[in-house]
Amino acid sequence: MDKFMQMAFLEAEKGIEAGAGGPFGAVIVKDGEVIASGHNEVLKHNDPTAHAEMIVIRQASSALQEYHLKGCTLYVTAEPCPMCSAAIHWAHIDKVVYAATKEEVAEIGFDDALISDIALHKTDDPVLFVHRPLLESKRLFKKYTDDTDRIIY
Amino acid sequence: MDKFMQMAFLEAEKGIEAGAGGPFGAVIVKDGEVIASGHNEVLKHNDPTAHAEMIVIRQASSALQEYHLKGCTLYVTAEPCPMCSAAIHWAHIDKVVYAATKEEVAEIGFDDALISDIALHKTDDPVLFVHRPLLESKRLFKKYTDDTDRIIY
Numbered sequence: 001m002d003k004f005m006q007m008a009f010l011e012a013e014k015g016i017e018a019g020a021g022g023p024f025g026a027v028i029v030k031d032g033e034v035i036a037s038g039h040n041e042v043l044k045h046n047d048p049t050a051h052a053e054m055i056v057i058r059q060a061s062s063a064l065q066e067y068h069l070k071g072c073t074l075y076v077t078a079e080p081c082p083m084c085s086a087a088i089h090w091a092h093i094d095k096v097v098y099a100a101t102k103e104e105v106a107e108i109g110f111d112d113a114l115i116s117d118i119a120l121h122k123t124d125d126p127v128l129f130v131h132r133p134l135l136e137s138k139r140l141f142k143k144y145t146d147d148t149d150r151i152i153y
Numbered sequence: 154m155d156k157f158m159q160m161a162f163l164e165a166e167k168g169i170e171a172g173a174g175g176p177f178g179a180v181i182v183k184d185g186e187v188i189a190s191g192h193n194e195v196l197k198h199n200d201p202t203a204h205a206e207m208i209v210i211r212q213a214s215s216a217l218q219e220y221h222l223k224g225c226t227l228y229v230t231a232e233p234c235p236m237c238s239a240a241i242h243w244a245h246i247d248k249v250v251y252a253a254t255k256e257e258v259a260e261i262g263f264d265d266a267l268i269s270d271i272a273l274h275k276t277d278d279p280v281l282f283v284h285r286p287l288l289e290s291k292r293l294f295k296k297y298t299d300d301t302d303r304i305i306y
Binding site (some may be wrong): 001002005009012013016019021022023042043045046047048049054057058061062064065066067068069077078079081082083085086087088089090091092093094095096097098099100101104107108109114115116118119120126127128129130131132133134136137138140141143144145147150151152153 | 154155158162165166169172174175176195196198199200201202207210211214215217218219220221222230231232234235236238239240241242243244245246247248249250251252253254257260261262267268269271272273279280281282283284285286287289290291293294296297298300303304305306
């Protein structure tokens with residue numbers, strides 16, 4: 001096994017032994033160096049966003065002091081869920097290497113597929129989304145775009 | 154304007170005045186009480202995941218010491234991106250009220266639509282996803298499911 005994937009598995013194992021969350025670990029590598037490693041901590045922190053991928057993206061961007069992780073590869077023990085996939089895109093990571101598929105993840109009780117199906121409008125959305133159009137948003141956006149000193153990201 | 158939405162707009166304004174990130178604010182309410190409020194901090198923390206919604210979900214779950222936010226409503230100044238939408242589902246939030254649409258957000262330069270299109274396979278994915286099947290994932294998942302004391306979430 002690739003040494004970086006092996007590290008991701010060791011992280012996952014550490015996570016379940018500590019009861020931190022699901023059996024998922026991840027590592028971010030840049031230029032052959034590990035710059036972040038972590039595991040799922042949903043239970044440890046009572047944080048539904050604390051997936052392994054989110055944790056290592058935050059760690060890596062903090063370490064590099066960059067909100068774009070160009071040139072980075074993410075090794076993760078399982079296929080990223082829709083939240084983590086979107087975060088990977090926002091982070092501009094180059095490449096993701098994963099082991100278990102989302103079908104295998106579903107078999108052990110994690111409902112990533114439901115969230116994908118909601119996004120694809122294949123199933124009813126249990127969350128009620130209400131659009132409330134407001135003039136205030138035009139004013140706010142204008143204030144933002146009028147500021148020519150703003151950092152565009 | 155609804156007082157909670159007004160608070161979300163005040164947060165967004167605070168965020169852009171501080172140069173913390175994009176013009177987005179959010180508030181989480183439970184039983185008529187605000188339990189979390191925040192704004193985009195992508196630039197402040199160099200963190201591509203620091204969208205207003207993610208920040209308030211993490212704050213609220215920490216405050217309530219629960220990884221599920223049942224009974225909560227999220228007020229947010231703009232339609233959540235795919236990362237935040239998935240996080241909202243993982244968090245089991247009941248209801249989301251938003252003002253600006255994703256089309257309006259696109260007009261001021263945020264490419265949520267690109268990420269949605271990638272998820273919907275409407276456009277090429279700039280990130281290379283590589284599946285590397287490994288027996289190790291079966292062993293890890295078995296170790297996880299064999300632990301009958303584990304908390305299922």
